[in-house]
Amino acid sequence: MANTKPSRYPSRGTEDKETLYQIIDEGLFCTIAFVREGIPHQIPTGFARVGDDLYIHASAKSRFIDCILDQEVSFSITHLDALVLSPTAFDHSFNYRSVIGFSHVTEIVDPEEKLKFFNLFTDRYIPGRIADVGEPTPEQVSITKIARLSLDNAAAKIRVGDVNVTMKEDAAWCGIIPVERKYGTPVIDHQLPVEKELPDYIKRLIDGSGKP
Amino acid sequence: MANTKPSRYPSRGTEDKETLYQIIDEGLFCTIAFVREGIPHQIPTGFARVGDDLYIHASAKSRFIDCILDQEVSFSITHLDALVLSPTAFDHSFNYRSVIGFSHVTEIVDPEEKLKFFNLFTDRYIPGRIADVGEPTPEQVSITKIARLSLDNAAAKIRVGDVNVTMKEDAAWCGIIPVERKYGTPVIDHQLPVEKELPDYIKRLIDGSGKP
Numbered sequence: 001m002a003n004t005k006p007s008r009y010p011s012r013g014t015e016d017k018e019t020l021y022q023i024i025d026e027g028l029f030c031t032i033a034f035v036r037e038g039i040p041h042q043i044p045t046g047f048a049r050v051g052d053d054l055y056i057h058a059s060a061k062s063r064f065i066d067c068i069l070d071q072e073v074s075f076s077i078t079h080l081d082a083l084v085l086s087p088t089a090f091d092h093s094f095n096y097r098s099v100i101g102f103s104h105v106t107e108i109v110d111p112e113e114k115l116k117f118f119n120l121f122t123d124r125y126i127p128g129r130i131a132d133v134g135e136p137t138p139e140q141v142s143i144t145k146i147a148r149l150s151l152d153n154a155a156a157k158i159r160v161g162d163v164n165v166t167m168k169e170d171a172a173w174c175g176i177i178p179v180e181r182k183y184g185t186p187v188i189d190h191q192l193p194v195e196k197e198l199p200d201y202i203k204r205l206i207d208g209s210g211k212p
Numbered sequence: 213m214a215n216t217k218p219s220r221y222p223s224r225g226t227e228d229k230e231t232l233y234q235i236i237d238e239g240l241f242c243t244i245a246f247v248r249e250g251i252p253h254q255i256p257t258g259f260a261r262v263g264d265d266l267y268i269h270a271s272a273k274s275r276f277i278d279c280i281l282d283q284e285v286s287f288s289i290t291h292l293d294a295l296v297l298s299p300t301a302f303d304h305s306f307n308y309r310s311v312i313g314f315s316h317v318t319e320i321v322d323p324e325e326k327l328k329f330f331n332l333f334t335d336r337y338i339p340g341r342i343a344d345v346g347e348p349t350p351e352q353v354s355i356t357k358i359a360r361l362s363l364d365n366a367a368a369k370i371r372v373g374d375v376n377v378t379m380k381e382d383a384a385w386c387g388i389i390p391v392e393r394k395y396g397t398p399v400i401d402h403q404l405p406v407e408k409e410l411p412d413y414i415k416r417l418i419d420g421s422g423k424p
Contacts, residue, residue: 028292028391029306033245033252040245040252044290044310078256080240085414089334089345090352094241098256122301132384133301140302163401172344173411174404177418178396179240188387189375199385202297206389 004100004155015155017052023097023156024049027077028125032056032149034073041067048117048124052151055108055117057144065145068105075149076100082178086163087171093159095176101154108146115141128201216312216367227367229264235309235368236261239289240337244268244361246285253279260329260336264363267320267329269356277357280317287361288312294390298375299383305371307388313366320358327353340413 004015014020024030033042043064047056054075058064082095108114118141119130136144163174183206186198216227226232236242245254255276259268266287270276294307320326330353331342348356375386395418398410 029290029308031243031245031254031288031290033243033254033286035247035250035252038247039284039314040247040254040286042243042245042252042254042286042288042312044288044308046306072251074245074252074254076243076254076256078241078243083337085338085341087345088348088352089330089342090348090356092334092337092341094258096241096256100254102251118301122304125295125304126297126389129297129304130301133299136300136302140300144302163403167401167403169403169405171404173400173408173414175398175400177338177398177414179393180396181391181393184390184392186387186389188385189379191375191379191381192383192386193381196385202385202389 004102004153012157012159013155014158017151019156019158020099020151020154021049023079023099024054024077024151026079030054030056030075030077032068032073032075034068034071036067046121046125048121049151050117050120054103054149054151055121055146056149057117057121057146060143060145062145065107065147069107069147071105072102073105073149074100074102075154080179081160082176084159084163084176085174086165087167087174088165091163091165095159095161097156097158099154099156101149101151103149103151103153106148108148111138111141114144114146117146118144126202126205128199128204132199132201216314216365224369224371225367226370229363231368231370232311232363232366233261235291235311236266236289236363238291242266242268242287242289244280244285244287246280246283248279258333258337260333261363262329262332266315266361266363267333267358268361269329269333269358272355272357274357277319277359281319281359283317284314285317285361286312286314287366292391293372294388296371296375296388297386298377299379299386300377303375303377307371307373309368309370311366311368313361313363315361315363315365318360320360323350323353326356326358329358330356338414338417340411340416344411344413
């Protein structure tokens with residue numbers, strides 16, 4: 001198995017599960033890397049986590065899932081949280097949180113299990129959505145491939161906090177410039193009447209109170 | 213050479229250079245995937261683009277650059293721009309822009325060329341910063357490794373716009389929820405006097421007028 005311990009700044013690394021879960025669940029996509037004909041490929045894709053498993057999916061027509069089934073892949077989820085401005089160019093840095101892991105990939109084939117994770121995918125991004133639009137049909141489930149990856153060999157790497165080098169009071173401006181992610185104003189589809197009210201579960205997603 | 217043509221939704225793919233540059237330059241980090249002992253590894257890292265080259269760097273003490281030098285790697289830069297809410301769970305999607313490419317990795321060893329890209333790294337994230345804090349010292353340049361990747365074998369994949377499936381007026385709320393990135397309020401380092409004014413070039417970065 002590949003080693004997940006950071007070789008540089010080992011103090012920035014952790015395998016604490018709650019820390020991993022938080023970084024992962026805040027991510028909107030992961031990047032999957034795999035080897036094909038000796039070349040490293042990568043694909044960014046949506047995902048959902050349940051316990052120590054990550055689930056990804058793709059159309060059955062797509063080559064992606066077939067390429068990684070029963071293979072060893074790596075995955076990463078990264079948040080760039082801030083630019084860190086130091087008194088010298090050399091000491092500039094980023095605050096970030098990332099999870100990198102390695103996993104064998106298995107396919108979920110049982111239709112009921114597939115349906116369960118289909119619903120989970122949807123509600124993980126927009127909690128309450130399945131109750132509003134209904135579950136996918138058996139046909140829709142059958143033309144979707146779902147794959148499972150394990151978090152058993154994953155670790156987080158984190159830099160937080162201040163500049164961390166000593167400086168004089170007359171140094172250039174130094175400090176942290178946060179990088180923030182938020183949801184913007186929803187835009188209703190042109191096929192719907194403009195006065196159609198935004199459901200409460202979407203309002204809660206936007207204002208952060210309904211975040212998973 | 214690996215193929216960068218998307219196998220699904222070929223209409224979403226493009227190799228148009230201006231489109232690639234825009235997606236890349238908006239990125240704050242890229243993900244580099246490489247093969248070590250047959251296993252696909254990946255590392256998120258900061259970068260700068262000049263023309264059709266990407267530059268990444270790391271401490272000379274780090275194993276990262278050594279692992280990828282003279283190897284074939286892939287790189288990706290991804291923006292998740294919106295959640296796309298459709299009338300059925302199945303048709304939900306993301307608006308996104310990503311660039312994925314494959315490249316041989318070469319090291320930059322000439323000290324003057326290294327200094328040039330060191331300055332470029334800094335000013336690409338915070339335009340005007342080098343003029344304020346000065347260039348790195350020859351010693352600092354010497355303990356940093358800089359590697360170059362090419363954009364010659366890269367392609368963008370993009371989904372933009374509306375829901376794209378037909379719906380009735382009485383459908384559930386459907387549309388786009390934008391995902392936005394912005395800089396937050398800068399936090400001055402605790403070692404500096406709190407009244408120290410934020411330089412104009414940082415103000416311009418925050419309000420978007422000084423973005424590269």
